[in-house]
Amino acid sequence: MGASETRQQIVDVADRLFYEHGFNATSFANIAKDVGLSRGNFYYHFKTKDEILDAVIARRMTNIRAMLDAWEQDAESPAERIRSFVHILITNRTKIMAHGCPIGTLCNELAKLDHAAKGDAARLFSLFHEWLARQFAALERETDADALALHILMRSQGVAALATAFHDDDFICREVADMEAWLQAQCPTASLPNSSQPA
Amino acid sequence: MGASETRQQIVDVADRLFYEHGFNATSFANIAKDVGLSRGNFYYHFKTKDEILDAVIARRMTNIRAMLDAWEQDAESPAERIRSFVHILITNRTKIMAHGCPIGTLCNELAKLDHAAKGDAARLFSLFHEWLARQFAALERETDADALALHILMRSQGVAALATAFHDDDFICREVADMEAWLQAQCPTASLPNSSQPA
DNA sequence: CGATGTTTAGGGCAATCGTCCTACGATAGC
DNA sequence: GCTATCGTAGGACGATTGCCCTAAACATCG
Numbered sequence: 307m308g309a310s311e312t313r314q315q316i317v318d319v320a321d322r323l324f325y326e327h328g329f330n331a332t333s334f335a336n337i338a339k340d341v342g343l344s345r346g347n348f349y350y351h352f353k354t355k356d357e358i359l360d361a362v363i364a365r366r367m368t369n370i371r372a373m374l375d376a377w378e379q380d381a382e383s384p385a386e387r388i389r390s391f392v393h394i395l396i397t398n399r400t401k402i403m404a405h406g407c408p409i410g411t412l413c414n415e416l417a418k419l420d421h422a423a424k425g426d427a428a429r430l431f432s433l434f435h436e437w438l439a440r441q442f443a444a445l446e447r448e449t450d451a452d453a454l455a456l457h458i459l460m461r462s463q464g465v466a467a468l469a470t471a472f473h474d475d476d477f478i479c480r481e482v483a484d485m486e487a488w489l490q491a492q493c494p495t496a497s498l499p500n501s502s503q504p505a
Numbered sequence: 506m507g508a509s510e511t512r513q514q515i516v517d518v519a520d521r522l523f524y525e526h527g528f529n530a531t532s533f534a535n536i537a538k539d540v541g542l543s544r545g546n547f548y549y550h551f552k553t554k555d556e557i558l559d560a561v562i563a564r565r566m567t568n569i570r571a572m573l574d575a576w577e578q579d580a581e582s583p584a585e586r587i588r589s590f591v592h593i594l595i596t597n598r599t600k601i602m603a604h605g606c607p608i609g610t611l612c613n614e615l616a617k618l619d620h621a622a623k624g625d626a627a628r629l630f631s632l633f634h635e636w637l638a639r640q641f642a643a644l645e646r647e648t649d650a651d652a653l654a655l656h657i658l659m660r661s662q663g664v665a666a667l668a669t670a671f672h673d674d675d676f677i678c679r680e681v682a683d684m685e686a687w688l689q690a691q692c693p694t695a696s697l698p699n700s701s702q703p704a
Numbered sequence: 705c706g707a708t709g710t711t712t713a714g715g716g717c718a719a720t721c722g723t724c725c726t727a728c729g730a731t732a733g734c
Numbered sequence: 735g736c737t738a739t740c741g742t743a744g745g746a747c748g749a750t751t752g753c754c755c756t757a758a759a760c761a762t763c764g
Contacts, residue, residue, distance in 0.1 A: 308710095308711090309710075309711065312711080327617050328529070328614065328617040328618070330527070330530055331529055331617065333751065333752080334752065335750080335751085343712080343713085344712075344713045344714060344715090345713095345714085345715090345752095346713070346714060346716090346754080346755085347711080347712055347713065347714085348753085349752095349753065349754060349755085350710095350712080351711095353753085353754095354752080354753080355753090404616065405616060405617055406613045406616060406617070407666075410613075410666045410670075411613050411617065413666070413669060413670040414609075414610050414613060414666065414669060415527065415614070417603070417604060417605060417670075418525065418526050418527040418530065418604055418610065419526065419527070428670040428671060431667070431671070453679060456667065456676055457680065457683070459663075459667060460660070460664055460666070460667045460676075460680060461659070461660070463662065463663040463666040463667060464659035464660050464661070464662040464663025464664070464666070465659055465663070467606075467613065467659070467662040467663070467666060468658060468659050468662060470612060470616050471609075471616075471626075471627040471630050472630070477655055480652060481656065481659060507740095507741090508740075508741065511741080511742095532720075532721065533721080533722065533723085534720080534721085542742075542743090543742070543743045544722095544743095544745090545723090545724080545742090545743070545744060545745065545746090546741075546743065547722095547723090548723065548724060548725085549742075550741095552723085552724095553723080554722065554723090
């Protein structure tokens with residue numbers, strides 16, 4: 307097996323373990339076991355644990371970009387695209403109730419560790435933030451698009467946090483519906499399913 | 506110095522360190538150094554690290570109860586009390602931007618560690634949830650008091666999460682104002698400052 | 705085939721982890 | 735002054751941490 311494939315595999319496993327158990331609680335040994343490598347051999351692929359973290363953040367960066375691009379293509383309207391974002395709360399609810407939001411929990415942990423990469427982790431949020439702001443701008447809300455985007459990002463974070471604490475399916479669905487209603491109220495000219503189309 | 510005073514001091518320091526650096530990242534040695542005790546002597550006061558965690562959660566439990574009781578006494582109306590809750594986001598914004606919400610981040614970490622005390626940590630949220638629900642019930646919203654309470658708790662969690670990631674003072678103030686407006690809209694009969702009193 | 709460069713396993717490194725024990729200083733009652 | 739109890743200091747314990755080295759297996763190519 308080539309080094310780049312192995313490296314990729316390490317990052318895949320590390321990504322999952324960092325999400326499920328946190329960065330600090332995941333050791334070289336844990337990753338090595340799941341990848342099927344010997345502990346000591348890690349040094350060949352990654353000099354330090356922080357290097358793995360950087361690679362994981364970079365991987366998430368590209369994955370998020372790909373997801374946003376897919377929504378950009380699949381959804382017909384900006385409002386539909388925002389709806390796609392909101393709905394990951396329902397799609398991923400099982401994982402969220404178990405381990406929280408992958409980005410939010412990582413940012414929190416790195417902030418507490420005062421880790422050098424905490425700014426890079428926050429950049430993952432910025433990807434969503436800027437993308438959402440572009441959607442709101444397309445909905446004739448150019449002046450407050452940033453604030454609206456931050457607001458919906460904040461709501462999804464809050465839902466994820468309480469979902470982890472309470473494991474309440476109904477709460478998630480209720481808040482998602484509330485976000486959709488809020489979205490509809492913010493952009494009454496936007497076309498949404500189950501709503502009358504503007505003339 | 507008596508054992509109970511020392512024990513109390515340990516819990517105080519552990520509470521702060523768990524908040525600032527997380528539970529897992531805080532070692533016996535860290536706590537001992539800040540308290541001014543030798544590492545080994547910890548066994549006399551706490552058999553295990555989990556025991557310290559339990560004591561910290563219990564301490565937070567009583568502190569929160571005291572805070573809620575104080576709001577119950579100081580604020581004149583249920584709406585004013587809810588406002589008191591929302592405003593801790595502004596009062597504690599410096600610490601929140603540095604280390605997040607003490608409860609939310611603890612629940613997230615314990616969930617990832619699959620720790621036995623994760624349910625106890627979630628009970629801290631329940632204290633706020635039930636208290637807020639009582640306030641909404643007093644505002645003639647008995648039927649959906651639970652959902653409203655959970656909604657405002659979710660919002661404060663979301664604000665705390667993004668505040669930690671972005672370190673944005675204006676965002677916090679904006680969202681707090683938005684929560685107050687929402688509160689006003691939910692309970693139009695409630696008396697709030699800077700608003701016309703009902704006839 | 706032999707030579708060359710890549711990837712691997714295995715283990716050692718000092719440090720730190722949570723836990724536990726024992727011996728000592730202080731205090732108080734008899 | 736003697737003894738018993740309380741609180742502490744200091745360090746040992748096995749395990750695990752992140753990190754690093756070495757030697758062998760590997761593939762590739764002249």
